[in-house]
Amino acid sequence: MPKEIEATSLRDLLCGSVNENHVGERVSVCGWVAKRREHGEHLAFLDLRDRSGVLQAVVEGSVDVRSEYVVRVTGTVTPRPEGTVNVRLATGAVELSDCQVEILSIADVPPFQLDDRVDIDEQVRLRYRYLDLRREQMQRNLRLRAKVNAALRRSMDAQGFCEVETPLLWAPTPEGAREFVVPSRLHEGEFYVLPQSPQIAKQLLMVGGFDRYFQIARCLRDEDLRADRQFEFTQLDLEASFVTQEDILDFVSEAVLDAAEVATGARPGEIGRMTWAEALDHYGTDKPDLRFAMVLQDLSEVFAASEVKAFAAPTVKALRVAEGASFSRSKLDALTDQAKSLGAKGLAWFRVTSEGLDSPLARFLSEKEVAAISSVDDAQIGDLVLIVADEYVEACRVLGALRVTLGARPVGEGPHHYVWVTEFPLFEGIDEDGNLQAAHHPFTMPHPDDLSLIESDPLKVRSQAYDLVLNGWELGSGSVRIHRADIQSRIFRALGISDDEAQSRFGFLLGAFKYGAPPHAGFAFGIDRLVAIFAGEENIREVIAFPKTQSGNDLMTGAPKSISERQTRDLHLRFAPKGK
Secondary structure, eight states, X not given: OOHHHHOOSSOSSOGGGOOGGGTTOEEEEEEEEEEEEEOSSSEEEEEEEETTEEEEEEEESOOOOXXXXXXXXXXXXXXXXXXXXXXXXXXXXXXXEEEEEEEEEOOXXXXXXXXXXXXXXXXXXXXXXXXXTTSHHHHHHHHHHHHHHHHHHHHHHHTTOEEOOOOXXXXXXXXXXXXXXXXXXXXXXXXXXXXXXXXXXHHHHHHTTXXXXXXXXXXXXXXXXXXXXXXXXXXXXXXXXXXXXXXXXXXXXXXXXXXXXHHHSSOOOOOEEEEHHHHHHHHSSSSOOTTSOOOOEEXXXXXXXXXXXXXXXXXXXXXXXXXXXXXXXXXXXXXXXXXXXXXXXXXXXXXXXTTEEESTTGGGXXXXXXXXXXTGGGOOTTOEEEEEEESXXXXXXXXXXXXXXXXXXXXXXXXXXXXXXXXXXXXEEEOTTSOEEESSOTTBOBOGXXXXXXXXXXXXXXXXXXXXXXXXXXXXXXXXXXXXXHHHHHHHHHXXXXXXXXXXXXXXXXXXXXXXXXXXXXXXXXHHHHHHHXXXXXXXXXXXXXXXXXXXXXXXXXXXXXOOXXXXXXXTOOOOXXXX
């Protein structure tokens, strides 16, 4: 690390940068006391910690410091005596001797140890997050995040994108996830919302001629929290004009691979692709984890005339589990219960043995059916074959979930397998009023080959929407946008949106489109999720400085909290009695 970056008025070097090249120099370092060890009555060893690492200081005489005191230590860099070198530390070959210690700040005894060798209850860690952030793991994760952000910015800049900040106070929109609402003090009874994404704003930037926009954007959604979701999240958001889907995939791939190279030290190869239909058919999900095989097989044709009632369904899908024949009956029962909880009518299992198939259903099968099951995905003796018979999508999704249960690895284990999933359905079903529902949003451009199906067979219409998936996590999604009024009108009619309703909900965007909207497309992916995978963390809270708990609380600040009566009056708010 360059010395001009390390040095300040109080210190000459960072603790972790002191090495043999500095032997003989008199230097000052600053940091927290990680440990204090006594050696006799008149000698103490201090492990001094800052963001760069740990350095040992040898202090002669008494020094009244404890763990987490903030100190400035001035001493001479010397080699450690023979036999005392600590190979686990980057600074383990040297120490500071003949030290003077200046106490900059005293500290109470911390509520937990600040080293990564001790498991700490997460609730305690979040309550004292400012202490938790001193731990090596959190320092590493957040500095990795900063490196990823910097790499993304460099990549977007190199590809000709302009960084533009869009508003955090926005107009309410009736679709998408639940929004956080902000009451207006100046306009009684009216509200802003915090943006779920800069979607409409970035499309307006395209109308405004910015051609290529990006932003590391803060977004907010009032949805239930889980391991990969927080109220607040950060995404790389981009939009470009006069482009096709191929251009967007290329832009994003370049940025992601640049970030991966900075984070891991190696640049991944070209990102593969599959259609949504292929992902569902082969893996039972639109976000497949490709670190393990286990590809779904279709046996529908073989079982079309089966006499076994369990297989009397439009689709019969099978999955081979390597060496799964050793599963106990209780584990097989648990898999069956999981399949039923996911909506399946049941789960058929077959052990592949040297004598044939072992299963309660084996004796009812024809020779052709036995042969088909025995050859699923090149099954070998000792393998297990699982079968679900149901409607096509249901059979795929249930087996896909079982595939993840049986084959999933920790998020940081193994290689990083990126894949683009394309050609999502434009519509995902019918609502209770009989109207089609948009799978992405109502401004997604249909696949050009399916335009004729919008009115006649809309559920078969593919979209120009695409997702980027990494190790089974959906990083983000995007689409080519509709910029033609005739196509937009057809989509609105298909969704049951009248002209008046469209004007009310999207008037400012549709109005802008009247003044010359270029063909445009965009994408956004979650930086929290990407960094969590790079860091090998199962929960994005571990790569966010100040996250919320799963119940939405901030244990450190106590938020959410009530506001004062004056604030309530200023915001024109009145509350119903609790429970009503």
